[in-house]
Amino acid sequence: MAALLEIRNLKKVYNDGTTALQGVDFKVDRGEFVVVIGSSGAGKSTLLRCINRLVQPSEGSVMFNNMDATKASHSQVRKLRREVGMIFQGFNLIERVSVLTNVLHGRLGYMNQLMGTLGMFSKHDIEEAKKILHRLGLHQQIYKRADELSGGQQQRVGIARALSQQPQLILADEPIASLDPVTSETIMNHLHTICQEDGITCVVNLHQVEVAKKYATRIIGIHKGTVAFDGKPDELSDEVIQHIYQK
Numbered sequence: 628m629a630a631l632l633e634i635r636n637l638k639k640v641y642n643d644g645t646t647a648l649q650g651v652d653f654k655v656d657r658g659e660f661v662v663v664i665g666s667s668g669a670g671k672s673t674l675l676r677c678i679n680r681l682v683q684p685s686e687g688s689v690m691f692n693n694m695d696a697t698k699a700s701h702s703q704v705r706k707l708r709r710e711v712g713m714i715f716q717g718f719n720l721i722e723r724v725s726v727l728t729n730v731l732h733g734r735l736g737y738m739n740q741l742m743g744t745l746g747m748f749s750k751h752d753i754e755e756a757k758k759i760l761h762r763l764g765l766h767q768q769i770y771k772r773a774d775e776l777s778g779g780q781q782q783r784v785g786i787a788r789a790l791s792q793q794p795q796l797i798l799a800d801e802p803i804a805s806l807d808p809v810t811s812e813t814i815m816n817h818l819h820t821i822c823q824e825d826g827i828t829c830v831v832n833l834h835q836v837e838v839a840k841k842y843a844t845r846i847i848g849i850h851k852g853t854v855a856f857d858g859k860p861d862e863l864s865d866e867v868i869q870h871i872y873q874k
């Protein structure tokens with residue numbers, strides 16, 4: 628079976644001339660939990676954002692489900708963003724609206740624009756969103772405003788929103804960078820467990836090597852916009868780590 632995601636010779640040069648990616652190649656099979664590590668500025672966020680076209684790559688291809696995301700039309704990008712959920716470091720919730728509404732925003736890609744703008748979610752979508760929130764232990768927070776929640780709870784809402792899209796792939800860009808170690812573990816446990824249970828493929832950017840080793844089925848190390856390591860967590864030696872993180 629073809630890989631779910633295949634990245635070939637991916638390059639990104641920003642308008643100001645900064646080269647963020649200089650020819651990245653890798654494949655991700657269905658069901659993998661891939662963790663991307665690398666020092667600050669290595670190109671991890673750019674890589675994730677090229678996958679769902681939040682950033683337009685300069686060269687190369689991103690095959691997702693046999694479609695080249697780099698050449699996707701407007702409607703194909705909409706489909707792509709529906710099938711690829713994203714979890715952000717800063718949660719990216721709408722603070723003044725309820726937890727439930729934030730989760731339902733994961734359904735917007737499936738609705739026509741008018742229904743979406745009016746917030747006319749179906750009964751089925753509302754029930755599903757509530758089930759997801761139960762699963763993430765947020766059943767008591769359903770009707771609270773998002774900004775009334777702790778950081779860890781907000782990130783669980785971020786996960787719930789991504790899940791409500793029924794994605795094939797989740798991209799998580801440093802989902803625990805602004806959380807304490809105990810809360811971080813809760814978030815990683817939820818993300819890992821749900822992806823395994825639901826067969827969702829996941830690519831997570833992380834700073835913490837120990838956390839990467841604990842959860843990843845595979846680790847990709849990015850150094851100055853290139854792949855410096857691609858292998859199993861137990862193959863990640865101290866020497867390799869040093870190379871990945873050298874300036």
Ligand SMILES: Nc1ncnc2c1ncn2[C@@H]1O[C@H](COP(=O)(O)OP(=O)(O)OP(=O)(O)O)[C@@H](O)[C@H]1O
Pocket residue numbers: 641642643645646647665666667668669670671672673674
């Ligand atoms: N919009 C942009 N315009 C210009 N340069 C950018 C832009 N976004 C990122 N960069 C640059 O591209 C390079 C890669 O950045 P990127 O954010 O992808 O790295 P990162 O590995 O995710 O870093 P961090 O771990 O600090 O988030 C850096 O040199 C960064 O300054």
